[in-house]
Amino acid sequence: MSSGSGFSESLQSKLFMIVAMLLFTACSSKSLVDHPTTRSALWVQNASEYDAQCIQVYSVATQKLNDILSEQIKKDSLISQKPYAIIVDVDETVLDNSPFQARMILKGSNYNNEDWNEWVNEAQAEAIAGAVDFLTFAASNDIQIFYITNRDADTEEATFSNLSALGFPLNEDIDVLLTKYEREDWNSSKINRRAMVKQNYEVIMMFGDDLNDFYDAKNVSSSARDQIVINNRDKWGNSWFILPNPIYGSWEQSIFEFQNTLTETERNKIILNSLNPKN
């Protein structure tokens, strides 16, 4: 009888442990699913529609470049001009860092410099769909490609080898990978680096996933950002090409009015207030 009771107690305690573990697993996986970037990272990594949009952007750009090259042949006999260049951003424009975001979600963490640079130094990001073919086509037509990125200067070598291994056109003779603070005045705004390229080249196209890849929109309000987009209406799809990035970007910082010290409750309130139910 006593041994039967002991067995029952042991079974009960085992059952209790199993139920507790299941509850813990359910709770922890629920909180990971609730990470602010889970749905957007899920979309980037799993929706075929994401690749389709990227291919669409680079396909339109290829047609536009063909038009520009045809025009150039006509103009060449008339005027001399600076050599052509194309400026591309790196992250989420030519390289896909969604595995980094997946790591952050799965360990319940957020973007931080240490984890980010560790990922960058692994140099195993894959190419955004359509990017290698387009830039290879441009380079084969003697167009210089410049990569302007806010990756840290000390990750330049890893970034270069990542791009190179994927077949992106690079140049060993001149610096075409312009990283943040590689020079003192190369801050995150990118305007100084764009200006430097424009000194010697005619920039015919720019590619990015963030408004700041085209126009200095640092600390600019959401409504002013909308105005920048509208004011440059003619450039989109002609000389400015934007890739989708629902995971992160300056759009999000503008919603929070560039405040870095908000509590989670304050952030959640702003998020709900930023939704427009039109009633």
Ligand SMILES: [Mg+2]
């Ligand atoms: Mg980017």
